[in-house]
Amino acid sequence: MREIRYREALREAMLEEMDRDETVFLMGEEVGHYQGAYKVSEGLLDRFGERRVIDTPIAEAGFAGVGIGAAMVGLRPIIEFMTWNFSFVAFDQIISNAAKIHQMSAGALRVPIVFRGPNGAARQVASQHSHAVAPFYAGVPGLYVCQPSTPRDAKGLLKTAIRSNNPVVFLEGETLYGLKGEVPDEGVEELIPFGVSKVARVGSDCTIVTWGRPYHVAMAAADALAKDGIECEVIDPRTLRPLDLEPVIASVAKTNRCVVVHEHWPYGGPGAEIVDQVQRRAFDHLDAPVERVSGLDVPMPYALNLEEYVLPTEERVIDAVKRVSYAK
Amino acid sequence: MAPERGSCKLAPVGKPVPDEDHLLKQYRSMRTIRRFEEEAARNYAKGHIGGFLHLYIGQEAIAVGAVDALQPQDYIFQTYRDHGIALARGMTPESAMAELFGKDAGCSRGMGGSMHMFDVERNFLGGWAIVGGHLALAAGTAFKAKYNQEDRVTICFFGEGSTNIGGFHEAMSLAGLWKLPIVFVCENNQYAMGTPLERTSALDDLSIKAKGYAMVGDRFEGHDVTLIEERLGEAVDRARRGDGPTFVEILTYRFRGHSMSDPAKYRTRTELEQKKQLDPLQVTHAQLIELGVAESQLDDLDLEIDELIDAAVKFAEEAEPAREEVMLGTVYAPEDDA
């Protein structure tokens, strides 16, 4: 194992897959000559040239659609959205086209494409640039949705996504790009399958389900709670569609309580889906209602103090765990 | 590079001299589409067909002329008014009608219906039902042809109503920028659902839009299949040569409402009757007679096509219903046979 940053892990995944398969190409705004708005694609243009690292005008609907069309006939595009906030102008392409083509054509066409980019709040970029978009995409059959929280998961899942025969929504995080973490050594290929949750921390007292950036908030909260004698089991589903809750159900059977921690708004979405499944599938194991710690139900404000208030915090996670544990 | 023809004058009717056998074949294809659509309408009224049903009656010459301007490896995209191009490209009336009936034997096995016909073997890549949403896909297949340096042109049809939506603009922008091997064909049937062109577009001549994307533009009428084949052929050749995309506006007219639920009260009976003077089937019929084809031969052909379509309806009626396994099995493509 070696330590690299999250953005480097993503870059390695793309580089390795582009080396491996000539049908893979990267397309998006500023991915080439600018070396990537967040430097994820740095160096790829030099290595692969303009044929395979393609700068686009600011036209998300257009280049998302071009990617889908190319995927329909055999290429494996990686479409980078500079941020997922801009995916909304390409929403129709992803929802009405990418997610539908395989079934609409009775299986005759397939759409092996990855849409990727940073998701969620960055820092003080205000309401239009701070969307946590998982609820918009995770509810759509025909799409896969990944939201890795560590460099290792980012690399292993992106490689799987690029090789997938289906459209994948790949949610990264601007504030995760600089995060360092272990990944397998060079030459050691790791493909992380979709629909396999990761038990990131073992504990007996409370199950925390979390993903994306709040994963790190929850892990810190779990450390703090351990000092109070409450041992949390932290589970990261890693892919929100397919969603693997087997380990969560098994964990709740052991801990009898569950807190779901996520950045997206509280109304619906993967957070609510997980609560629904836990209460149905682990009903007789629950000693307390399932709690959620989410981004607050407001458009993201600009002011730093308010942004910090809106996002899930360690304190809110600790409070929720204590509430479901009936601990003071 | 070919000379620009944007904002051209209307070409004279029937100027290119048609070949008798070829025209007869095209007449058969157009007639098949016409009869198919008439029977689809009948079966919609009977309740055998549900949802939306958009008929191509009046526009048949465009699909038939376009297909003859293309090669088998070329990709075709169409809107939800897609039965005509599917049949022109060679889909059997049985397969198309069974799809309308929601049967497993349909071209999309009952998953798509009238608006989402596909015939991937013949490179007909679909009927698409979000206005403007498929133009970028077509640019994408053209992108792939260029990426792989394939001898393959994409043709993409849409209505004049699409030219006002963002999807049109972005696809045209990228296709023009990247000089993709594609022909955009605007079938201007004068009405965006119920709204006439003068109330939806600042331009009367839509082919002018080509200039905004550094494309060649062309514009002509859509009732003469020979003319259509020739002029689209020019555009297709341009794309094949690598000389970039063309935007073509074809002036046409649909003789039925926008869909089966449209009474078409927004146009007058006089207007409709006047347009029917240029019914592409009648025009072609007249040309064939002029070329010396016997009236009786055409009558026999009509009868033959009637039987073909009747058989297609019977086939669709008797076909097995759409299947749950197909529905469940096509949400995601298998991952193991990449």
Place this chain on the structure above:
Amino acid sequence: MAKIIGLPKLSPTMEEGTLVSWAKKEGDSVDVDDLLAEVETDKATMEFRSFDKGVLLKILVEEGVTLEAEVPVAIIGKAGEDISALIAEVEAGAQAAPAPEETPAPEAASPAAPGPSEAAAPAPAAQPSEPVSSSDRVISSPLVRRLARERSIDLRSVEGTGPHGRIIKRDLDSYTPRPAGSAVAAPGERPAPEVRQASSMRRTIARRLTESKQTIPHYYLTIDTDIEPLSAARRAMNAALEAEGKKVSLNDLIIKAVAVALRRVPEVNASWMDKEIHYHRVVDISVAVAVEDGLMTPVVRDADRKGVVEISEEVRDLASRARDRKLSVDEMTNGTFSISNLGMFGIEEFTAVINPPESAILAVGTIRQEPVVRDGEIVPGTRMRFTMSCDHRVVDGALGARYLAALKSIIEAPLNMLL
């Protein structure tokens, strides 16, 4: 200032309630919403919570007393406050109370008589939309409910410490069952129970008796009788029957006596049939017969009109065929009253479960030789107790008592059977 606290209406339909227990004693401070007492209403045992803050200065009603809503039960005020005037007011009210016919007519009390439409407005008391709170709802987590099932713990006996008194896992873990409940022994190294499949008869008994106990409001009346006269009658009869080689049992005579008494008090010979009461025109006595692994109740039809010998022969035949499982369904169903006799096992008295749709069952105890006081003298007595389980929907206490009195008069003077 101190105030008199009346018994609140704790359910929309409550007219009277029994003050089961006080949760506070005199001198205790009381806060708003503090539990004052438990009150049994027509619905359930309800919590009587204080609407006032202060000190419980005086408890006016002892535990166990049933009283109407609004009747004063306590005085709450400041510590050390003089409440003699309030107590006097309560006492004055109590004396005036038992004269309901003196309640003044409403129009007489009101100088400005309301218009007829206003007067006719319905009283706002009954508001059916208001949810009836039920104190027997046990709030517990799903996990706790499962664990309680597994550990056979009655959650009503566990105190909840979670929000809203929710019983949570911790409460169950710290719960120690009362010594009486042997069923709650923790399953540890103790040998597991032997599991036997219940026979279909057992399952039927289980189902029918559970249904009976859960749906029929049982209550019980016991009467002690001098059984000597009936024993003497039996001896005389058997002497007379000796030549024929026949014999009757005391139980045969009791069946006859029970049947005759039912003719005398026919309202007991009835069935509750959902909004209707069916009064039976025949007297068919079900006789409980113990068989292997269970119990059967063959029916002696028209027992009131049959002679004791006939009854005797019939019972013997039915009992023997019951033990051989040879009874037909007809012979076991549609009785109108049941008798269960455990006297032969030395049981002095017991209560039996009603055999639906009958309205009563008579539990017959053993013959006891014991001293009794007669005319001021202690003399040897021969006694037998009868306990009747009654369906309160059909048989009220007074009616049940009247029946037992009729039965007693027959048992203690068997010639009465002939009346």
